[in-house]
Amino acid sequence: MSLPVVKLLTLTVALCSAGVAAAFTGQDEQTPGYMAMQYARRSHVWNRLDLGGVDAQVKTSPPGSVRFDRRAEGFAVIGFDAAFGSRFGLRLNVKGLYSRQRQSQKDQSQSVTDQTPQTYAPSADLTFLTDQGLEVFAGAEEQISSAYNQTITSAVGVSTTHIHKAAVLAPHFGIVRRAGAWSGGFYYVLGGHVQRDIDQSAFDGSGITSQDIAFVPPRLGVMGQFAVGRSLIDFELGFVQAHGQGLTDDKGRTIYSDYFQTRFGTLIDFGGVGFKTSVFYQTQSYDSSAYVTVDTMPVSALKLLLLLGAPTDHAFFGVTAGYGKDGQSQPEFNASYRLLALAPTIGFLLTP
Numbered sequence: 001m002s003l004p005v006v007k008l009l010t011l012t013v014a015l016c017s018a019g020v021a022a023a024f025t026g027q028d029e030q031t032p033g034y035m036a037m038q039y040a041r042r043s044h045v046w047n048r049l050d051l052g053g054v055d056a057q058v059k060t061s062p063p064g065s066v067r068f069d070r071r072a073e074g075f076a077v078i079g080f081d082a083a084f085g086s087r088f089g090l091r092l093n094v095k096g097l098y099s100r101q102r103q104s105q106k107d108q109s110q111s112v113t114d115q116t117p118q119t120y121a122p123s124a125d126l127t128f129l130t131d132q133g134l135e136v137f138a139g140a141e142e143q144i145s146s147a148y149n150q151t152i153t154s155a156v157g158v159s160t161t162h163i164h165k166a167a168v169l170a171p172h173f174g175i176v177r178r179a180g181a182w183s184g185g186f187y188y189v190l191g192g193h194v195q196r197d198i199d200q201s202a203f204d205g206s207g208i209t210s211q212d213i214a215f216v217p218p219r220l221g222v223m224g225q226f227a228v229g230r231s232l233i234d235f236e237l238g239f240v241q242a243h244g245q246g247l248t249d250d251k252g253r254t255i256y257s258d259y260f261q262t263r264f265g266t267l268i269d270f271g272g273v274g275f276k277t278s279v280f281y282q283t284q285s286y287d288s289s290a291y292v293t294v295d296t297m298p299v300s301a302l303k304l305l306l307l308l309g310a311p312t313d314h315a316f317f318g319v320t321a322g323y324g325k326d327g328q329s330q331p332e333f334n335a336s337y338r339l340l341a342l343a344p345t346i347g348f349l350l351t352p
Helices: 003-016 032-038
Strands: 045-060 065-084 088-105 112-115 118-129 135-147 148-154 157-163 165-180 181-191 192-201 207-216 218-229 232-240 259-269 273-281 297-308 313-327 336-349
Touching: 032 118, 032 135, 032 165, 032 181, 032 218, 032 232, 045 313, 065 336, 135 181, 135 207, 165 207, 259 297, 273 313, 297 336
Parallel strands: none
Antiparallel strands: 045 065, 045 336, 065 088, 088 112, 088 118, 112 148, 118 135, 135 165, 148 157, 157 192, 165 181, 165 192, 181 218, 192 207, 218 232, 232 259, 259 273, 273 297, 297 313, 313 336
């Protein structure tokens, strides 16, 4: 195979496997900043389980074709923090995502792509409380993508791509200031990347080995929390530097661009019962309109939770819903994207 064909195939695999490190926008809120704000007392145990689905359609006109991208996902979070003396604390957290994905055409005669990526992300933070009331934290998250196969089934046969395991370590640090009814701070994720092999076998039995780049982009986050009557308002603004990360096409264009994420939440406590609402938004994260995918298009999400217990000691259940819509401007890629996602969730937060 020629070099341009190899690079095209590698880019296709990279796009199909993009985003497997996280669930859809709004589902995974466990950023370093979120944990620093939520677990202020350094003595908690938490757990959460989501079972959701993503249904996306890509319509191209002309010629009027429709492609589906559908996923069934299981997303879990478990962690705890503990205090050591009056100043030090340790926070541990593990996230896991299991996703069954299928890409198919409305025309049943076209090819079908199946893959089942799994990602795990353990993280650890050491916290220190200063005399001025500042909480300084530093640690790292390791994003581990398990090896998996991608199969493409068509009328002429089955081709298989084996994506090797990749583990990316992303250090981070931050500061939180708590003063009365208002708290705030920032964090920075340094990011990281590793190269992984991709073994591709064609319908005729021939094969090649190419490389992909798994990465965690650098991220700057600003978060805050304040009380208004019965309500506790929290927010986070995330600025993600994804431009230049990962692979480039044969013209030197990168797939990803810098993007912005925001979350605003409200918790209302009625004494034993509470309601929590969070709104999320992520801007587009593709650098070229030729690489719009389910994972790079802009998405909005809404989370609704019912809390049974106190804000710092409760069980909860609810749902996260996501919606995205995007279109490409280039005539040769005149496609319109639509995404719908729904994930019921259940979990707890305990204070020993």
